[in-house]
Amino acid sequence: MEDKRNNEFPESYPMTGGVGAYSYVQNSKYQRGYVEAAKEVIKEAIVKKFDINCLSAPLNSIFVADLGCSTGPNTFLAVQNIVDAIEHKYQLSEDRDEIPEFQVFFNDHASNDFNTLFKSFPPKRKYLAAGVPGSFYGRLFPKASIHIFHSSNSLNWLSRVPKEITDKTSRAWNKGRIHYTNAPKDVVEAYSTQYAMDMESFLIARGEELVVGGLMALLIASVPDVILSSDFTICTELELLESCLMDMEKVGLISEANLDSINLPLYFPSPKELMAAFERNRRFSIEGIQELGIQDKQLNLQSLTLTLRAGLGGVLEKHFGNNIIDEVFDRFSKKLATTPTLLNLNENQKTSLLFVLLKCKPND
């Protein structure tokens, strides 16, 4: 039996579960903006590019998977957009009038709070639903079984923190930083190499699982260039967070060793890096790649702090324990109050949302 590599990637950093004040469910409106921004392009992509003939008769069902679904609710919106678009495509088509059944797979790490997700499935959904735990950097589905893959806000998470950056003997040791923002070249390279390897694993797995003619719609936060500096809003946020942790280290709330060993497994690829990964893989044709504008970027101090906490609270908690998390984000919101530019993303956002549409080609 071929190695499906599902268990090779033990690192996972799920969003904060449940439906409480700090949960992803309550604090993912910013990410929802991405899904909303992509609604029309995905609809158009499906109408123009989805090949109804890629369904295998007599099964005649459409299998859709959302990768990195978290606990909701954005995943439900994304999936509904896809189902509506396919229905619309059938309505436009002359020779196929019977709309097939939809089976939707919701994927995330096994440590994701799937119970919260399952409890909030929309009651009137037009699809059958199932959860699929496991890393999307490995195989998740049988060969040639999925017609449409979707993923939003998830392909910025690396499968792991690059090894070298926690190795004191390495030139890439990332002492005193929690990310590669404004870091030396070796650190940036370690991150970008990890991303390239992860994308390769991701594309190999999806290339096996998609039917020929199947589509993959990806929404990825991206930066114009490989080098990150605090010119990018997300990086300034991470620097602020880093400075809060450093302050806490100075007053003895966390140890120097503990601070030095934390690194966020987040990466913001440039369009060029992504194109290179797709071209290396060769299993997909690039049907579209475009930057999307995000409509609602109005975050206030509280919502920005809570959004970051819902996303990164889990990583910090895993590393430092849960006693310091309130303190970290208290300090973060106080610092944020003195950095008002971060709150006006319309003017200051240089991290963009990239929409990529890939189509699975026949094997060479």
Ligand SMILES: C[S@@+](CC[C@H](N)C(=O)[O-])C[C@H]1O[C@@H](n2cnc3c(N)ncnc32)[C@H](O)[C@@H]1O
């Ligand atoms: C920011 S949330 C995005 C959730 C949702 N797609 C949205 O747009 O609101 C990122 C999700 O990706 C998941 N994720 C990250 N790496 C993953 C991996 N290798 N395999 C499966 N899920 C992963 C995380 O656990 C998290 O739930």
